[in-house]
Amino acid sequence: MATGRTHRPATRSRGIPEATVARLPLYLRALTALSERSVPTVSSEELAAAAGVNSAKLRKDFSYLGSYGTRGVGYDVEYLVYQISRELGLTQDWPVVIVGIGNLGAALANYGGFASRGFRVAALIDADPTMAGKPVAGIPVQHTDELEKIISDNGVSIGVIATPAGAAQQVCERLVAAGVTSILNFAPTVLSVPDGVDVRKVDLSIELQILAFHEQRKAGEETDAEADVETVVPPVATRAPATGAAGRKGPDGDVPAVMPA
Amino acid sequence: MATGRTHRPATRSRGIPEATVARLPLYLRALTALSERSVPTVSSEELAAAAGVNSAKLRKDFSYLGSYGTRGVGYDVEYLVYQISRELGLTQDWPVVIVGIGNLGAALANYGGFASRGFRVAALIDADPTMAGKPVAGIPVQHTDELEKIISDNGVSIGVIATPAGAAQQVCERLVAAGVTSILNFAPTVLSVPDGVDVRKVDLSIELQILAFHEQRKAGEETDAEADVETVVPPVATRAPATGAAGRKGPDGDVPAVMPA
DNA sequence: GCGTGTGAAATTGTTCACAGCC
DNA sequence: GGCTGTGAACAATTTCACACGC
Numbered sequence: 001m002a003t004g005r006t007h008r009p010a011t012r013s014r015g016i017p018e019a020t021v022a023r024l025p026l027y028l029r030a031l032t033a034l035s036e037r038s039v040p041t042v043s044s045e046e047l048a049a050a051a052g053v054n055s056a057k058l059r060k061d062f063s064y065l066g067s068y069g070t071r072g073v074g075y076d077v078e079y080l081v082y083q084i085s086r087e088l089g090l091t092q093d094w095p096v097v098i099v100g101i102g103n104l105g106a107a108l109a110n111y112g113g114f115a116s117r118g119f120r121v122a123a124l125i126d127a128d129p130t131m132a133g134k135p136v137a138g139i140p141v142q143h144t145d146e147l148e149k150i151i152s153d154n155g156v157s158i159g160v161i162a163t164p165a166g167a168a169q170q171v172c173e174r175l176v177a178a179g180v181t182s183i184l185n186f187a188p189t190v191l192s193v194p195d196g197v198d199v200r201k202v203d204l205s206i207e208l209q210i211l212a213f214h215e216q217r218k219a220g221e222e223t224d225a226e227a228d229v230e231t232v233v234p235p236v237a238t239r240a241p242a243t244g245a246a247g248r249k250g251p252d253g254d255v256p257a258v259m260p261a
Numbered sequence: 262m263a264t265g266r267t268h269r270p271a272t273r274s275r276g277i278p279e280a281t282v283a284r285l286p287l288y289l290r291a292l293t294a295l296s297e298r299s300v301p302t303v304s305s306e307e308l309a310a311a312a313g314v315n316s317a318k319l320r321k322d323f324s325y326l327g328s329y330g331t332r333g334v335g336y337d338v339e340y341l342v343y344q345i346s347r348e349l350g351l352t353q354d355w356p357v358v359i360v361g362i363g364n365l366g367a368a369l370a371n372y373g374g375f376a377s378r379g380f381r382v383a384a385l386i387d388a389d390p391t392m393a394g395k396p397v398a399g400i401p402v403q404h405t406d407e408l409e410k411i412i413s414d415n416g417v418s419i420g421v422i423a424t425p426a427g428a429a430q431q432v433c434e435r436l437v438a439a440g441v442t443s444i445l446n447f448a449p450t451v452l453s454v455p456d457g458v459d460v461r462k463v464d465l466s467i468e469l470q471i472l473a474f475h476e477q478r479k480a481g482e483e484t485d486a487e488a489d490v491e492t493v494v495p496p497v498a499t500r501a502p503a504t505g506a507a508g509r510k511g512p513d514g515d516v517p518a519v520m521p522a
Numbered sequence: 523g524c525g526t527g528t529g530a531a532a533t534t535g536t537t538c539a540c541a542g543c544c
Numbered sequence: 545g546g547c548t549g550t551g552a553a554c555a556a557t558t559t560c561a562c563a564c565g566c
Contacts, residue, residue, distance in 0.1 A: 017556070017557070019557060021471055021474050022467075022471055024470070025464075025466065025467040026451070026467065029449065043524090043525060043526090044525070045525080052452075054558090054559080056558080056560070057558065059525090059526060059527065060528080063528065067526080067527070069527080070526075070565085071565045072523075072524045072526075072565070072566045073525070073526085074524095074525070075526090087474070088470050088474045089478075090473060094469075094473055094476070096469070102368075103371045103372075104365075104368040104372070106364055106368070107363075107365040107368045108465065110364045113465065113466040114466065114469075117466060117470065119466075157476055158469065158472055158476060181479060182473075182476045183472075184469060184472060188290065190291075190311070192313070198476070200468050200471060202468060204369065204372060204375070204463070205377075205380075206286040206287065207445050207463060208357070208375075208419065209285070209286040209289070209351065210282055210283055210286065210461060211443040211445060211461060212355055212379065212419070212443075213282050213350055215350060215418055215419060215442065215443045215459070216349075216353070218442060278535070279534085279535095280534080280536090304546085304547065305548070315536090315537080316547095317538070317539095320547090320548065320549065320550085321536080323549085324548090324549055328548085328549070329548095330547080330548050331547085332543045332546080332547055332549080333544040333545080333546050333547050333548075
């Protein structure tokens with residue numbers, strides 16, 4: 001699900017499962033909200049509801065961190081906020097750079113939740129020389145030439161790539177060479193990185209396509225699916241498939257595989 | 262991993278595993294690139310490399326769709342593009358609306374890969390009346406009042422929420438009431454939706470926090486972990502934990518589970 | 523009694539390894 | 545000989561259900 005590379009051969013590491021790690025920020029957000037309303041304790045049930053998961057999962061997740069609850073009572077909100085923050089490494093400050101200050105990069109730079117939790121935008125970097133010096137979200141954009149210097153001067157270890165797809169791999173390599181070891185990639189490309197570098201990907205069009213899949217499925221069921229449709233129709237599609245489409249077998253039915261033409 | 266709600270009680274549905282569905286767009290992208298270069302066929306090995314997965318997984322994934330390859334040869338690129346597109350429901354046109362035309366919404370509206378694959382931005386919607394009529398990415402922004410009408414006039418079933426967190430749930434409810442059944446949520450909130458509605462979430466700050474977790478882990482190993490750092494500083498944090506922090510136990514070892522107070 | 527913490531069961535996803543077909 | 549398709553082993557994750565401490 002997450003990182004591009006294999007991510008680490010499960011070093012002895014005191015294993016908090018990856019799936020759990022991915023949910024900790026969710027819990028943290030819910031807890032922070034409770035904290036702001038000065039709620040002192042929550043049960044797994046309540047917190048789970050606020051985070052949008054089920055309570056068994058939440059309890060299991062917390063059990064990997066330690067025994068932080070009180071039976072018959074629940075969890076102390078402040079204490080848990082602290083423990084999760086610490087576990088996630090948010091008790092320290094993480095300078096990040098954003099490379100590629102187009103529409104998206106600007107949106108990211110302006111994104112408030114960014115700075116809120118331990119992350120600090122150390123620099124905005126863009127390849128367009130005419131952008132240099134222009135402030136975005138109050139931070140002056142710097143030219144790509146400065147990239148290496150910025151990284152090392154600020155001790156940046158997390159980089160955000162918001163460039164066009166074509167530039168992403170190259171930017172990635174420069175970031176990595178300069179010392180960045182975690183990358184959040186918004187460009188629609190697969191980045192290849194050396195071992196030890198983490199990549200996470202955010203990809204709008206992939207998300208939409210996944211939704212479309214389920215959406216299509218729903219539509220098919222409405223009309224009660226099954227029965228009908230010949231399931232696989234000769235692919236009129238783009239150019240005719242090289243190999244004869246004849247002998248192909250789709251898995252049996254369900255989604256009315258109606259054709260374009 | 263994806264959807265907020267339980268997503269469907271595993272109706273008998275001809276199961277393509279969710280994990281596989283999530284990778285299909287990746288394959289599709291790699292295949293499209295090959296297609297543009299007029300490459301006629303690929304092996305699972307090559308395609309897997311291009312998509313950033315391993316070949317066994319890819320073959321298994323494809324096996325859920327049917328037998329679309331040729332032993333000893335590989336896969337016909339065009340044919341596979343077509344099959345995957347169809348499976349994902351991209352042979353039809355999906356009108357989407359984007360609600361919340363701030364920095365992020367504008368970035369999304371401008372995002373090219375959007376329109377490319379079967380998705381069409383049917384409307385941009387914002388609550389700010391002064392935005393109304395202003396074109397963003399060539400599309401005039403409309404006021405929230407029009408939301409219901411827009412949805413039904415255009416037969417929109419996919420909505421993108423790019424509003425501030427505070428407005429998201431309400432927007433979501435209006436979208437759903439108007440007939441939207443798939444939502445892509447960029448607001449940092451948990452949306453609650455009725456059964457049958459799919460929600461996918463894209464959350465910058467969560468991704469960063471996950472990276473920070475791994476980053477911290479790396480740093481710990483470098484200095485050979487253990488020993489050093491007081492690791493936990495008294496949680497000067499907000500208020501002191503209610504229940505005595507005394508008896509707490511972190512999981513054994515590694516990070517010294519030193520207590521707050 | 524209530525709600526956490528957790529073994530054990532169930533489910534889902536990944537990898538192996540090889541038979542079968544080109 | 546090369547490469548797909550897939551059962552079977554393995555690994556990760558989720559869910560169940562209940563003992564245990566407050």
